């Protein structure tokens with residue numbers, strides 16, 4: 001499996017990361033046996049990068065992962081976890097305070113029976129805790145050897161900048177990664193978050209790269225999802241997030257390119273994301289080794305430029321304001337100056 005550096009850091013991660021949100025989830029996930037089998041298959045395929053969170057299956061995902069890692073060479077792996085979501089009803093068992101971050105990290109290590117995490121991520125922004133407190137706590141975890149690197153998830157672009165500025169002030173290495181929703185259907189991060197991460201030397205880690213299963217091509221239009229699938233159990237959230245007429249037409253194109261190339265639609269959809277080297281890794285989810293297999297193929301297989309363009313143009317992303325203002329104002333006022341090729345590289349496309 002091919003590796004990429006996680007942003008500007010020296011940490012090499014597989015470009016397909018094993019997500020473990022399904023581990024232990026009773027409604028749409030899998031049991032210990034299937035979880036262990038997926039970890040084995042992933043490592044067998046050459047993968048080194050596994051992501052979890054205290055939230056997943058109310059901590060059971062971490063417990064299952066810890067069990068699955070028994071007997072493995074832990075130092076050859078990159079293990080990531082996250083905290084932020086409430087762990088119980090008491091006021092400090094959530095968010096990004098010093099108290100919660102340190103306790104959450106220690107609890108994750110204990111559940112997985114590990115000495116350290118390679119990557120510890122704040123799972124979301126905490127509007128009630130000063131960012132200096134959060135970054136100070138993360139830095140202390142690095143200094144104590146409990147974590148190697150830090151990352152964030154689901155922050156706005158300006159929050160990333162503020163956090164990294166706070167890190168710099170205490171001589172700490174800034175976030176090396178940002179974990180965000182990104183797939184062929186939901187490309188929101190292209191407007192501001194992706195440019196912010198590139199500017200900050202952070203690698204993108206993409207969650208729900210298959211739109212929670214829609215981009216596998218198994219739901220075509222009016223199909224009723226099977227019981228036990230994500231779309232059946234979480235339809236109230238997922239239908240609004242991913243399903244509309246043009247999105248389903250895009251799924252048809254993903255399937256057609258799959259037929260043309262002899263690959264699964266899963267492989268095609270993941271490879272579209274990985275064509276962009278700002279993305280360090282796609283976080284794939286599965287309930288079985290069988291489901292995982294076409295995702296593992298994306299660790300090696302590359303989409304052609306022609307297919308990439310066809311998919312990108314099928315469901316264009318509307319960047320909105322201020323991009324549409326810049327298309328007029330910036331281009332007409334600055335276009336006489338020759339920029340170095342990568343100077344404005346990550347501006348949302350102006351042409």
Ligand SMILES: NC(=O)c1ccc[n+]([C@@H]2O[C@H](COP(=O)([O-])OP(=O)(O)OC[C@H]3O[C@@H](n4cnc5c(N)ncnc54)[C@H](OP(=O)(O)O)[C@@H]3O)[C@@H](O)[C@H]2O)c1
Nearest residue numbers: 019020021207208209210211212213229230283284285291
């Ligand atoms: N930071 C965050 O806020 C955040 C949020 C969400 C996830 N994540 C991370 O991202 C990882 C991946 O997210 P995700 O699970 O939503 O990703 P996803 O790849 O978009 O969806 C995975 C789901 O698609 C279906 N699927 C996958 N392969 C399939 C195949 N070959 N055939 C048929 N169905 C298939 C399965 O669902 P069904 O069988 O149920 O249809 C599977 O559980 C998570 O494990 C977690 O580590 C992070």
